[in-house]
Amino acid sequence: MTTDRPELAGSQQQRDAACRWFGSLRDRIVAAFESIEAADGGPGCDHPPGRFERRQWTRDGGGGGVMAIMRGRVFEKVGVNVSTVWGDFDRKFAAEIPGTASDDAGFWATGISLVAHMRSPHVPGVHMNTRHIATAGKAWFGGGTDLNPPLPRDEDTKDFHAALAACCDRHPCADYAAFSRWADDYFTIPHRGLKRGVGGIFYDDLAADEESMAFTRDVGETFLAIYPHLVRQRMHETWTDAERSRQLQWRGHYAEFNLVYDRGTRFGLMTGANPEAVLMSLPPVATWP
């Protein structure tokens, strides 16, 4: 699903490599999550283990993607979307995008986006997204991951951040302190004066070179190492009705963040992507009691 676009910044070779990487990362994540579902002997063990379903979609105007979604017993709802889209930005939206001249609003974008809502309020939810975008004047990498436990545990928060810090330390283009502050600033719900979770990293506008691509790969590898580990650590704990209620209400706040503030959601809705794919991140059930 890539096309030759010599008029855009960045290289065709890197665009192809990013596309392939996101697809292969998705396949490994799918396998890891399905194996957790299969292994579960905890509170959900009388439900059948979930399996991912994949659905291909195409975008009017260019490109499309594959949504993989699983409704399971540990993963109440998890979506992994890999998409590659191109075309011209809507004129009004183009003004918000770097490197997009008023007379050339062409773009090409590829990325992986993952959101997991867990059945147990003790198992943290998570979001991970990495992307490569090219416009006429500029090509860059961006992304991030943040941990979203309805009932935060210091130990999990510490392990998650330690893994991301180590990842950033392996790459000269990455700065854990800055990317972690960026996540803290970005993943907030200003109208409630709340953070949406316990943070992680967020980065954007990383020049499209080999270094950025290597870092983006490593963010995926790091996610794959740390998140399944955190899930396995908590998935056998039982929970109370009060804890579940707190989780559902917390998910209401999460939905507010995604619909009011999230850049990826806005990008998707404004570029006419499949709403099912864009809004896959919304929780399976949420309350505003």
Next chain:
Amino acid sequence: MTTDRPELAGSQQQRDAACRWFGSLRDRIVAAFESIEAADGGPGCDHPPGRFERRQWTRDGGGGGVMAIMRGRVFEKVGVNVSTVWGDFDRKFAAEIPGTASDDAGFWATGISLVAHMRSPHVPGVHMNTRHIATAGKAWFGGGTDLNPPLPRDEDTKDFHAALAACCDRHPCADYAAFSRWADDYFTIPHRGLKRGVGGIFYDDLAADEESMAFTRDVGETFLAIYPHLVRQRMHETWTDAERSRQLQWRGHYAEFNLVYDRGTRFGLMTGANPEAVLMSLPPVATWP
């Protein structure tokens, strides 16, 4: 909760009258809805009847309001918020508001806002809002009401629209055909290509004169006559689990509309109003399965 603001367009007398009207309309709606709760002999009759709870809130920067909220057996969650707020618009937001010069972003606004989410998927939900806003250059009335049945019935849709058409016909400043089209255009969820309900009326920018005030009163009276009638007509019908599931999923779309597109929600979040009051419109439970 009004202050003398001679520098604003419109008259202090009309601002006071609008304030008083919204408060008295709220009291009558509260009484009508509580009497439905008390009378219920339908599927929810083993739950205790709901009563409204009122909570006063103040806004940093000027004004505040009273939220009245009821969690009942017919009304799963209904909120009626009457607020009067004033101050200066945030500079970026001021550019979106009529009559707001860059050197004088003062405003004063009063309104009533109601959203009902019903327990039965056969009883239509509803939204009603009327407001009076004054800025330095302009003062106006706006508002509307729309019916939101998860499982629409032609008869209810017809009765609701007939009542609104009759109301508009009583006032030279109101045009049912135009206001009804406006509601159809406004109450849509573009990213899903769906309407959020079966419409009603929407109006804005009605010059702040006696005619507009009389029409705004009549919208309230008409709501009070037709909506409780529609509820009483449907509240004794039973429903299936499949119908309830459809209702919860439909509410997810409703939440999307309110968080992504609704002007009132945006106005509230951008002017620093109490988030509990602004987001009172969100459904008690919603699903994105």
